[in-house]
Amino acid sequence: MLFPTAVPDDLSLPAVDVDRTFGAEFVDEAKRYERFFYVDWILAQIALLATLWLYARRGVAFTRESSAGPIGTGMLLGMLGLGIAWLVGIPFRVAAHWWSRRHDQTDLSYLDWIVQDWTILGAEFLSICLALLIVMGLARWLGERWWLPGAAVFVAIAALFNFVAPYLDFTTKPLDDKVLLADAARYEDELGLASIPIRVEEVSKDTDQANAYAFGLGPSRRVVFWDTMLEEPFSEGEQRVVLAHELAHHSQNHLPEGIGWFALFAVPGAWILMRATRRRGGMGSPEAVPLTLLVVVVFQLVTTPLANVISRRMEAEADWKALQVTRDPAALEQLMVGFSETGLGDPDPPDLAQLMLGTHPALADRVAMARAWSFRDSP
Amino acid sequence: MAMAAVVEQRPIRLVVRDAELLRSRLTVFFRLLLAIPLFVWVALRGIAALVVAFVLWLAVLIEGTTPQSLHDFVAGYLRYATQVSAYVFLAADPYPWFRCQAEYPVDLEIDPPVRQSRWTGFFRLVLALPALLLALALGGGLMNGSSGQSWSASSGGGDENAVWYAFSSGGVAAVAAFLAWFAILARGTEPRGLRDLTAFALNYAAQAGGYLLLLTPVYPTSDPKRAEPYSDLPEHPVRIVVTDDLERPRLTVLFRLLLAIPHFVWLLLWSVAAFFAAVAAWFAALATGRVPLALHRFLAAYDRYGTHLFAYVYVVGRRFPGFTGRAGSYGVDLEIDPPERQNRWTVLFRVFLAIPALLLASALGGVALVVGVLGWWYALARGRMPEGLRNLGASCLRYSAQSYAYLFLLTARYPFAAPVLERRAEPDPSPLALPGDAF
Numbered sequence: 001m002l003f004p005t006a007v008p009d010d011l012s013l014p015a016v017d018v019d020r021t022f023g024a025e026f027v028d029e030a031k032r033y034e035r036f037f038y039v040d041w042i043l044a045q046i047a048l049l050a051t052l053w054l055y056a057r058r059g060v061a062f063t064r065e066s067s068a069g070p071i072g073t074g075m076l077l078g079m080l081g082l083g084i085a086w087l088v089g090i091p092f093r094v095a096a097h098w099w100s101r102r103h104d105q106t107d108l109s110y111l112d113w114i115v116q117d118w119t120i121l122g123a124e125f126l127s128i129c130l131a132l133l134i135v136m137g138l139a140r141w142l143g144e145r146w147w148l149p150g151a152a153v154f155v156a157i158a159a160l161f162n163f164v165a166p167y168l169d170f171t172t173k174p175l176d177d178k179v180l181l182a183d184a185a186r187y188e189d190e191l192g193l194a195s196i197p198i199r200v201e202e203v204s205k206d207t208d209q210a211n212a213y214a215f216g217l218g219p220s221r222r223v224v225f226w227d228t229m230l231e232e233p234f235s236e237g238e239q240r241v242v243l244a245h246e247l248a249h250h251s252q253n254h255l256p257e258g259i260g261w262f263a264l265f266a267v268p269g270a271w272i273l274m275r276a277t278r279r280r281g282g283m284g285s286p287e288a289v290p291l292t293l294l295v296v297v298v299f300q301l302v303t304t305p306l307a308n309v310i311s312r313r314m315e316a317e318a319d320w321k322a323l324q325v326t327r328d329p330a331a332l333e334q335l336m337v338g339f340s341e342t343g344l345g346d347p348d349p350p351d352l353a354q355l356m357l358g359t360h361p362a363l364a365d366r367v368a369m370a371r372a373w374s375f376r377d378s379p
Numbered sequence: 380m381a382m383a384a385v386v387e388q389r390p391i392r393l394v395v396r397d398a399e400l401l402r403s404r405l406t407v408f409f410r411l412l413l414a415i416p417l418f419v420w421v422a423l424r425g426i427a428a429l430v431v432a433f434v435l436w437l438a439v440l441i442e443g444t445t446p447q448s449l450h451d452f453v454a455g456y457l458r459y460a461t462q463v464s465a466y467v468f469l470a471a472d473p474y475p476w477f478r479c480q481a482e483y484p485v486d487l488e489i490d491p492p493v494r495q496s497r498w499t500g501f502f503r504l505v506l507a508l509p510a511l512l513l514a515l516a517l518g519g520g521l522m523n524g525s526s527g528q529s530w531s532a533s534s535g536g537g538d539e540n541a542v543w544y545a546f547s548s549g550g551v552a553a554v555a556a557f558l559a560w561f562a563i564l565a566r567g568t569e570p571r572g573l574r575d576l577t578a579f580a581l582n583y584a585a586q587a588g589g590y591l592l593l594l595t596p597v598y599p600t601s602d603p604k605r606a607e608p609y610s611d612l613p614e615h616p617v618r619i620v621v622t623d624d625l626e627r628p629r630l631t632v633l634f635r636l637l638l639a640i641p642h643f644v645w646l647l648l649w650s651v652a653a654f655f656a657a658v659a660a661w662f663a664a665l666a667t668g669r670v671p672l673a674l675h676r677f678l679a680a681y682d683r684y685g686t687h688l689f690a691y692v693y694v695v696g697r698r699f700p701g702f703t704g705r706a707g708s709y710g711v712d713l714e715i716d717p718p719e720r721q722n723r724w725t726v727l728f729r730v731f732l733a734i735p736a737l738l739l740a741s742a743l744g745g746v747a748l749v750v751g752v753l754g755w756w757y758a759l760a761r762g763r764m765p766e767g768l769r770n771l772g773a774s775c776l777r778y779s780a781q782s783y784a785y786l787f788l789l790t791a792r793y794p795f796a797a798p799v800l801e802r803r804a805e806p807d808p809s810p811l812a813l814p815g816d817a818f
Contacts, residue, residue, distance in 0.1 A: 065631050067687075067709050068701040075641055076699040083634040122637050129641040
């Protein structure tokens with residue numbers, strides 16, 4: 001139910017000459033640019049795991065810094081664990097930001113970046129407190145049986161957040177491009193969708209990179225364009241492809257499917273957590289929290305390849321549907337070239353990088369799909 | 380003028396010789412206007428003192444000490460500025476005229492010059508910045524330029540916030556003087572708590588000024604214990620109890636504000652409930668003359684929780700607080716007496732009666748914020764909180780807690796502004812012990 005796709009099973013992607021399509025010089029530059037991030041990411045993960053391993057062993061000592069009850073103390077330990085991980089990650093994030101600035105991929109100053117980083121950390125603190133409140137509360141109430149209702153509660157929260165998030169969005173404004181809006185109405189009709197609001201987020205002050213995304217569930221569904229996507233070098237045809245791609249996420253129910261997949265991961269994840277923390281007194285005990293952080297991060301890391309496979313499959317399906325409604329493979333191909341240029345993205349990343357970081361098909365594969373559609377379905 | 384209380388021996392000490400607290404209503408009414416010539420004279424003397432202080436600075440760099448005559452000149456200025464400040468802020472009544480008055484009700488004693496480290500002398504301006512920041516928040520003297528800022532804000536014309544700017548730039552002492560002005564016009568005496576608070580602010584400003592102008596190498600202390608020789612707390616149903624140590628693990632200090640985020644969310648939710656509980660308590664107290672025990676407990680827990688939380692945020696407390704406001708659960712705690720019978724008239728007008736206290740609590744909140752910022756940096760560097768700064772923060776929190784307790788009908792006693800933290804074992808039979816002594 002969660003895995004079917006509109007992409008034909010027998011579709012074979014033609015080989016793409018990356019150097020010819022994207023430009024040999026540019027591909028070299030993009031590979032150099034991305035390679036830095038791969039190394040940075042690997043080092044950051046090693047540092048994170050080592051830190052959390054140490055914290056799992058020693059973090060219990062921080063219980064004496066709390067006058068709160070078990071759940072409050074658990075929250076403190078959770079936040080401190082995140083805080084330590086954040087501190088350890090600073091050099092890697094600074095390096096990544098420096099690299100992005102050096103390649104003109106962001107205009108964000110270091111000061112703004114620090115403020116943004118702190119804000120994100122604050123949101124993470126709040127999230128972990130909510131999560132621990134639920135898990136520890138259930139564990140203290142139900143004992144070791146907490147994991148099943150616990151997973152259910154997290155799935156419910158994920159669904160609720162997905163539904164509510166568009167209503168809490170005050171950073172976007174409605175799209176006022178009448179031509180694109182008319183196209184949207186046509187694509188919605190073809191995809192069998194009710195009218196979906198199209199909005200624009202202003203990011204051009206901070207970055208030249210282009211993006212768009214779909215979010216929301218049911219009546220809260222939205223499509224959001226970064227304003228950089230609506231400017232040069234992206235043509236109207238490319239913008240239409242992006243629009244159709246995002247609408248296809250809604251028509252193919254990718255967001256509810258994503259929640260379904262999350263549920264499939266959450267149940268075993270909660271069970272593993274219950275088992276792993278048993279020797280520390282279970283999830284009802286604050287002493288288990290430092291170990292919990294390590295288990296969660298390891299579980300995420302281990303399941304990342306599978307999660308990326310699912311994500312790539314959904315993105316490929318959205319591309320395919322976009323081709324079906326726009327009937328413009330040249331625009332999709334040109335769009336991928338444009339993405340690569342604006343984001344300095346490696347069109348054909350190494351397999352390991354794609355396995356761990358590839359939430360979307362490689363740009364070369366997306367170009368290949370456009371060409372495959374031309375061969376197969378064009379009139 | 381019977382009592383002459385001398386502050387514990389430090390190189391710069393405040394002496395308070397004004398037990399009766401009597402004030403002339405006429406001079407108080409025109410106090411700011413009467414002080415205009417004094418402002419001019421203090422400013423002129425201040426310029427001269429700054430020039431001499433520069434010479435002192437050179438002397439410290441070369442000789443490691445300061446010449447007695449120049450030291451006396453700057454010390455004379457500091458004494459005079461303190462006397463004028465005391466007059467302006469209503470902490471003293473006699474006109475200080477244009478030279479230092481011997482036996483002035485609020486005066487300074489300044490030790491002779493001593494050897495000073497050339498290094499701390501060289502960086503004196505930088506080293507003095509934290510102290511000057513705190514002195515600005517306390518606003519205790521003409522030394523720190525608060526009066527000039529107040530005047531410029533007030534003279535802006537048409538600015539609705541001018542009064543508030545004046546308060547904020549004049550600090551706690553300006554708010555205390557503003558409130559004392561009304562009290563004195565009504566009663567002819569200054570409320571003891573307000574005078575003690577102003578005197579404390581003057582003392583700190585004098586210490587900070589003396590340190591900046593190289594009269595002493597000893598860093599100013601903000602410990603409210605320095606106010607104990609001339610001040611004491613009366614019996615009050617809401618008391619702060621500090622049992623915390625001064626150690627502060629750097630990691631919890633670094634993330635202090637972020638760690639408090641879940642507490643802020645909880646406080647917000649609790650505040651909504653507390654608002655309705657306070658309204659219910661108000662109706663109940665109007666009807667029966669007493670707040671029902673359940674509501675009293677709920678509001679007391681809320682008041683206590685707020686104190687725990689802000690003690691943590693301002694690094695006054697060490698440990699992560701609980702979410703329930705349980706008595707005795709935190710190192711900076713509140714003791715709140717059970718409900719008492721209350722006068723229905725004061726209950727009826729409680730919101731209006733609480734406004735002066737809330738105004739002062741707001742100004743002291745600014746001091747607590749400065750304490751938090753300075754304490755955060757210090758604790759991050761040294762892994763501990765300076766005792767004086769911690770105690771000043773606790774004192775500000777105590778006043779705030781008493782103000783909210785008064786607003787929420789937990790007590791009929793008005794908050795007491797004196798900065799001291801603990802009552803003396805032997806109560807002093809002075810007017811401050813009288814029941815109903817406002818501020």
